[in-house]
Amino acid sequence: MRVSDRLTVWCRRIAVMTRKELLQLFRDIPLMAFLIYSFTLSVYVTGNGIQTQLKNAGLLVSDADRSVSSRELISRFHSPYFRFDGELAHPNEGFVRLDRGGSMMVLDIPTRFHEALVSGESTAVQLLVDTTNSPQGLSAAGYAARIVGQFSQELIMTRNGQTGSSSTTVPMILSDHRVWFNQDQNETWFESISHLLRMITIFAVLLPAAALVREKERGTVEQLLVSPLTPAQIMLPKVVAMTLVILGATAVALFGVMLPVFGVPIRGSVSLLFLLTALFIVATAGIGVFASTVTKNQAQVGMMTLLVVAPMLLLSGIFTPLETMPAWVRYLMALSPLRYFIEIATGILLKGIGLEMLWSQALSMLALGVSLFGFGMWRFRRQFR
Numbered sequence: 418m419r420v421s422d423r424l425t426v427w428c429r430r431i432a433v434m435t436r437k438e439l440l441q442l443f444r445d446i447p448l449m450a451f452l453i454y455s456f457t458l459s460v461y462v463t464g465n466g467i468q469t470q471l472k473n474a475g476l477l478v479s480d481a482d483r484s485v486s487s488r489e490l491i492s493r494f495h496s497p498y499f500r501f502d503g504e505l506a507h508p509n510e511g512f513v514r515l516d517r518g519g520s521m522m523v524l525d526i527p528t529r530f531h532e533a534l535v536s537g538e539s540t541a542v543q544l545l546v547d548t549t550n551s552p553q554g555l556s557a558a559g560y561a562a563r564i565v566g567q568f569s570q571e572l573i574m575t576r577n578g579q580t581g582s583s584s585t586t587v588p589m590i591l592s593d594h595r596v597w598f599n600q601d602q603n604e605t606w607f608e609s610i611s612h613l614l615r616m617i618t619i620f621a622v623l624l625p626a627a628a629l630v631r632e633k634e635r636g637t638v639e640q641l642l643v644s645p646l647t648p649a650q651i652m653l654p655k656v657v658a659m660t661l662v663i664l665g666a667t668a669v670a671l672f673g674v675m676l677p678v679f680g681v682p683i684r685g686s687v688s689l690l691f692l693l694t695a696l697f698i699v700a701t702a703g704i705g706v707f708a709s710t711v712t713k714n715q716a717q718v719g720m721m722t723l724l725v726v727a728p729m730l731l732l733s734g735i736f737t738p739l740e741t742m743p744a745w746v747r748y749l750m751a752l753s754p755l756r757y758f759i760e761i762a763t764g765i766l767l768k769g770i771g772l773e774m775l776w777s778q779a780l781s782m783l784a785l786g787v788s789l790f791g792f793g794m795w796r797f798r799r800q801f802r
């Protein structure tokens with residue numbers, strides 16, 4: 418048989434087996450329902466529901482001075498960052514309210530606050546912050562420090578007979594911030610993109626592993642092995658079929674939820690995004706193929722997926738920047754395809770950069786994909802010897 422004929426037969430077998438895998442997946446109603454939910458309603462709920470920025474932090478006030486200056490300072494703690502929860506009858510009541518979790522902060526203004534400011538004496542206010550939720554608590558403390566600092570600076574300028582128009586004559590250092598790529602600091606963009614990457618990672622491991630284990634459960638894998646199909650022709654269609662399904666689900670999430678509902682921008686090339694997404698799915702599918710070789714049913718596949726995917730999601734940079742992690746974690750995560758895919762997806766969607774700046778991440782992901790997929794295929798062949 419000529420080489421061209423062999424190639425035609427090989428491609429035809431791959432196409433037929435891919436169609437078979439797609440039909441089997443579409444008939445798995447629970448898995449399809451989970452897939453549809455994860456790329457539609459779950460993306461919407463995550464983008465709308467998760468908020469990490471400071472918003473409506475409950476503020477209690479113990480104002481022992483009740484002066485013009487104390488009221489001016491209190492008025493600066495306003496929405497949307499703070500929520501005024503009332504004044505305290507007794508300072509010790511603040512500890513009780515913080516313990517109950519009804520409010521996050523207690524602002525304690527001492528007596529003679531206004532008098533000290535007028536006479537030029539130094540004075541201080543006390544801020545008690547509940548940092549049970551440490552990111553929110555630290556943000557609240559930081560906002561409060563800026564408010565008090567601005568209040569103090571304006572008092573000094575007024576005492577020196579200077580107004581806002583003459584403030585340029587006072588030597589001072591100004592921090593001039595420029596926000597790039599997400600000028601409005603829209604948290605929904607980040608949360609929806611992060612959730613999409615999490616879902617792609619989970620299903621890139623879960624679907625190929627479930628497809629291979631399904632053959633074990635039904636006893637059809639031995640029939641496939643005694644057929645004219647090679648192990649590569651058995652395994653490759655499963656990966657191709659699941660890659661097509663995940664790419665379709667990604668398109669639904671991107672163009673059906675994130676773009677029209679949240680206004681997530683697509684500043685780069687859509688074709689490049691889907692091409693590199695396919696590369697990431699194939700690279701991660703090698704982990705799923707390996708998981709299928711050490712499990713016997715789909716329940717075990719789910720547990721194995723959780724065991725493998727959870728560290729990838731937690732340590733690859735979606736939740737916490739890699740720069741804040743220990744050095745050994747950063748070195749270990751160099752073996753995670755998700756680490757590079759995060760930079761690729763955010764770079765294309767939010768920054769609009771192309772392959773000329775993402776080639777190193779794409780090359781690293783390709784190298785990991787070849788290694789993981791090759792190892793998975795070796796394990797798949799070895800288990801039937």
